[in-house]
Amino acid sequence: GAGVSQSPSNKVTEKGKDVELRCDPISGHTALYWYRQSLGQGLEFLIYFQGNSAPDKSGLPSDRFSAERTGGSVSTLTIQRTQQEDSAVYLCASSSDRGGNTIYFGEGSWLTVV
Amino acid sequence: KQEVTQIPAALSVPEGENLVLNCSFTDSAIYNLQWFRQDPGKGLTSLLLIQSSQREQTSGRLNASLDKSSGRSTLYIAASQPGDSATYLCAVKESSGDKLTFGTGTRLAVRP
Numbered sequence: 001g002a003g004v005s006q007s008p009s010n011k012v013t014e015k016g017k018d019v020e021l022r023c024d025p026i027s028g029h030t031a032l033y034w035y036r037q038s039l040g041q042g043l044e045f046l047i048y049f050q051g052n053s054a055p056d057k058s059g060l061p062s063d064r065f066s067a068e069r070t071g072g073s074v075s076t077l078t079i080q081r082t083q084q085e086d087s088a089v090y091l092c093a094s095s096s097d098r099g100g101n102t103i104y105f106g107e108g109s110w111l112t113v114v
Numbered sequence: 115k116q117e118v119t120q121i122p123a124a125l126s127v128p129e130g131e132n133l134v135l136n137c138s139f140t141d142s143a144i145y146n147l148q149w150f151r152q153d154p155g156k157g158l159t160s161l162l163l164i165q166s167s168q169r170e171q172t173s174g175r176l177n178a179s180l181d182k183s184s185g186r187s188t189l190y191i192a193a194s195q196p197g198d199s200a201t202y203l204c205a206v207k208e209s210s211g212d213k214l215t216f217g218t219g220t221r222l223a224v225r226p
Contacts, residue, residue, distance in 0.1 A: 004157075033213065043203070043216040056212060091157055103148065103214065105158040 002026075004106035006092050012112045013082055021077045021109045025094030032075050033103065034067055038088040046090075049075065082113045116141045116208055120217035127194055128225050135189040135220045137204035142185050145207045148214070149178050149189050152201045161202075162189070166209070194224045 005024040013019050025032050034046040045059035049069045060066070064082075069075040079086055089108040095101045117140045127133055137147070146165045150158040162171045162178040164187070170179040177190040187204055201221045205214040 031212070035216075042218040043205075043214075045213045045215070048212050050212060059213070093158075102160045102163050104160060105150075107157040 004092055004094050004104055006090075006106035006109050008109055009107065010110045010112075012114060015084060015113055016081055018078065018080045019082055019111060021079075021090050021092075021111070023075045023077070023092030023094075023106060025073065025075070025092070026096075026104055029094035029096050029104075030072065031095045031097060031103075032069060033093040034075070034077050035091045035093065036088045037091060037108070043091065046077070079111075082111075084113045087111055087113045116206060116215045118204060118206055118215050118217040120202075120204060120220050122220060123218070124221040124223075126223040126225060129194060129196060131194050131224075132190070132192050133194055133222075135191070135202050135222070137187040137189070137217055139185045139187075139206050139215075141208065142182050143209045144182060145209045147178075147180055147187050147204060147206050149176075149187075150203045150205065152203060152219070154200075158203065191222075194222075196224045196226050198222060199224050 007022045030051045032049040035043045037043050047067045048056040064080045067077045089110050091105055091108045093103045093105040095103045119138045121136045144166055148163045149161045151161055152158050164171050164180045175192040180187045201219040203216055203219045205216045207214050
C-alpha cells in the first residue's frame, strides 16, 4: 500500500479482555516500530523489529504486552487482560532499513478500556 | 538515558510570522534527528530528517538545523499559515540503538 496501515482505527473493550492491533507496514520496509501515546503524553517506545533479527522488546511495559511480525511484514500487537491504563493511541511505523532513513507512521489505533 | 525536551510547550502566533521551535537532547551520540507534525486525532507526518553529519535541512518554508555538540535542534517556519497549526515533535535516533526517543512536542496555533 501507499502508507502504513493500522486496524482497527478505534477499539473500545472491557477491562480484562484481550485485544489485537494490526499493522501493515509500507511494502519493502524491513524496520517496524510500535509506539504508544497516552492522552497528553509523549510517544513511548514499545517494540522494534528489523528483518529477521530478534526484536527489541525493551519498551514493553508488562508481560501482558506482546508483539509478533509474520513473514517480515504484518505485525500484531496483543494486549492481554486489558487495564484502564492501557487506554492510549497505539502507533505503528516503518522504515526501509535500520539506517538513517525516514520513518513513516500510521494513523494509529485508538484503544479505550472501560 | 536519552532525554529530549521541546520548548515552548505551546505557542500562538498571528499568521505571517516567522517562528522557531526548539529541541534539545542530553546525549549527543545520535545517528539522526527527525521533525514530525501531528494533527489532532492523526498519526505523525515526517517533515525533515537531519543526519548526524549534517547541519541543516530545508523543505519549502521549513528549515531544521542541528548542533550535535550542544545537543540542540531548531525548526524554523517562515511566513506561518493557519494550516501550520499542529503539534510538532522532534525525535532522535541514537547511534547505539534503533529506537527513536521523542520530545513531548510543541503545540502551535497560527491565528488568521
